[in-house]
Amino acid sequence: MNQSNSAEEKLAMLEKRLTQSIQSRKQLEDEYQHDWIHFSNMLTQLSYACGGLDHNLDNSLTKLRGLLQRNSGMEQLKPVMAESEAHIQSLVHRVQLNLKASHEATTETIDWLKKQTSVDKKARLELQKIIDSTQSQHVSIMHYMPLMMSLLNYCQRVGSQIIEQPSLSYAEQQKAVLKLISQLEFTGTTEQQLVLLAKQLKGNLPTEQLLNVLVSLLETIIDGINLERQSAQNFLLEISQTLGTVQGTLSQSVHERSHYDEDNSALNHQLKLNVDELNASVQSAQHLETLKQDVAGHLARLNKTLREKLALETKEKQQHERTTAKLTSKLTHFEQQVHHYKQKLAEQKFKSLQDSLTKLPNRAALEERMSIEEQRFKRTREPLSIAVLDIDLFKRINDNFGHSAGDKTLQVIASMLRKAVNEADFVCRYGGEEFVILFPNTPITDAQARLEKACDRIRNIPFKFRSEDIRITVSVGIAELQQVNQSLTSLFDAADKALYEAKRTGRNKIVLAGAASN
Ligand SMILES: Nc1nc2c(ncn2[C@@H]2O[C@H](COP(=O)(O)OP(=O)(O)OP(=O)(O)O)[C@@H](O)[C@H]2O)c(=O)[nH]1
Incomplete structure (x- = not known):
């Protein structure tokens, strides 16, 4: 009896455990089903969120959603999920590359905007605010989108200030064009037109105006060449008509x-x-x-x-x-x-040897004269000295009082130099703020005495720019030709070296070539 009781109890226990197991399993299956539905919904939402980024990924995700809706088993889902995963990885790689490029482009744009000197203070502060507000460690599309938008808006607003800024490099080009114009030799209306254009080029021109001036310059030069050609042709025609008659x-x-x-x-x-x-x-x-x-x-x-x-x-x-x-x-x-034509040719030759600003002979004239003096020295052995002069800190005159003040200074100093030395001395403008004087039949000590007098007179010129009293000094290097086989070019180099020494040791002085090399 006892035995049968205990067997029944055991059976009941087992039955109870079985029932509990069945319930637990059912509960697990319900939970699994619930999680699966949740996962499947989540996957479907994610697939929608990733839509439109890549055509291949879109196809895989559509397939995946179809399988999820049909409740297909894991075996069918696995290959489609692997395919989607590969597309996602390639997409992530591309996004990273694009982000890197965006980062670089944005940094460059910000640097460029910072460098724009024409941008006013208010716009500068605004730019700093944009940069600060978008400073973030996270490099993501969401970081760059607003930054790009702010930068675009900013450029749109301050763009006109940036565009009107005349580039510094244009200023250099303007100077180069001015120098070229000064070397042109035209007469009459062409010359007058060139003077007007040169005046305009001396100012600070906005890009568009600068281009217009350059176009006018080319037109003027072409017209001038045509006029000269026409006049030469007329001359030839007249000669041939006269000869015919x-x-x-x-x-x-x-x-x-x-x-x-x-x-x-x-x-x-x-x-x-x-x-x-x-x-x-x-x-x-x-x-x-x-x-x-x-x-x-x-x-x-x-x-x-x-x-x-x-x-x-x-x-x-x-x-x-x-x-x-x-x-x-x-x-x-x-x-x-x-x-008439002989006179015209002589005038042109003279002009091509004359500096248009100071009316002194120019560098080409100096070269002609140097070769004459070289030959003369070989024949006569008479002493010959050369001086190279440079105005001290001339750039400051231009920078502080404008290019026209600089031009005026050059004219006054040129005329003073011409007056201060002897009639027979050859004074020329070598270029920029540099002058060269040839002293025929003059030993270096005499040349030095004449130059002391000239420097003193220049030092005492009472320049007045914008009601400021300015004193200007020059530095000089002198050399004397010693041997018959010495070329004038090497003599010039010796004087130039002495000039460099005068500048190096404090300016406003005369240095003799022998002393410079010691
Ligand atoms: N106004 C004017 N300026 C000129 C002309 N030719 C050259 N210059 C200027 O002369 C200046 C020469 O400057 P730098 O070579 O720096 O020499 P600097 O200021 O005289 O200084 P130091 O020679 O060292 O004493 C530059 O600013 C040139 O633009 C010209 O025909 N007219």
Whole structure:
């Protein structure tokens, strides 16, 4: 009995445990089902969120959603999930590359915007605020989108300030163009137009205006070249017309002369006949009375022929005088034209050797003169000195008082230099704020004395710019030609080295070449 009781109890226990197990499993299955539905919904939402980023990923996610809706098993889901995963990885890689590029572009744009000097203070503060507000450690699309938007808006607002800024590099180009213009040699309206354009180029021009001035400059130069060509062509045409007329007159004169020769020899022949006839009449005369009549008749014919001959000679003489007068007038006109063009060429040559700002000879003229002096030194061995002068801290005049003040200073110093040295000394503007003086037949000590006087006079010029009193000084290097085989170029280099020494040791002084190398 006891045994059967305990067996029943055990069975009941087992039954209870079984029931509990079944309930637990059911509960687990319910939970699993619930989680699966949750997971599947989540996956579906995620797939929608990732939609539109990549075409291949979109296809995989559509497949995945279909399988999830049909409640397909894991076996079917696995390959589609692997495919989606591969597309996601490739997409993530591309997004990272794009983010890197965006980061670099944004940094460059911010740096560029910071450098724009034309941007006012308010806009600068605004830019700093944009940069601060977007400072973040997280590098994501969400970080860059608002930054890009703010930068775009910012550029749109302050863009006009940035665009109107004349670039510093243009200022350099403007200077280079000005220098080139000063080397052009035109006359008349072209020259006047070039002066106007050069004036405009000295100012601070906005880009568009600068381009317009450059276009006008090219047009002016082309017009000037065409005018010069036209004038040369006209000259050649006139020469050829004059020569044509001279040739025509000469050939007409030769032609007329040949007619005259024919007529003259016919008249000579006639005269001879008249004389022969007269002679024959005299020889065969029987009676004085008939002889008288015959002779009178012959003399009348002879007289007629002589008058014709005289008339022919007068006509020929007049013709000859007319031709000579015509030729003389043509040749005088021709001579005048040649004189005019010779003068024009001489003027042009002079201009090409003259500095247009200071009216002193220029560097090309110096080179011509140096070779003449070199030859002279070889022949005569007379002493020859050269000085190179440079205005001290000239850049400050331009920077503080403007380019025109700088130009005026150059003109005043040039004229002072010219006056301070001897008539025979050759003063030229070598370029920029540098001058060169050749002292023919002058030893270095004499040249130094003349330059001391010149420097002193320059030091005492009372310049006044914008009501400020300014004193200007120059530094000088001098050298003297010592040996016959020394070239003037090397002499120039020695003086230039001495000038460098004068600048290096404090400016406003004269240094002699020998002393500089010691
Ligand atoms: N106004 C004007 N300036 C010129 C002309 N040619 C050159 N310059 C200026 O001359 C200045 C020369 O400056 P730098 O070479 O720096 O020499 P600096 O200021 O004289 O200084 P130091 O020579 O060292 O004493 C530059 O600013 C040039 O632009 C010109 O024809 N007119």
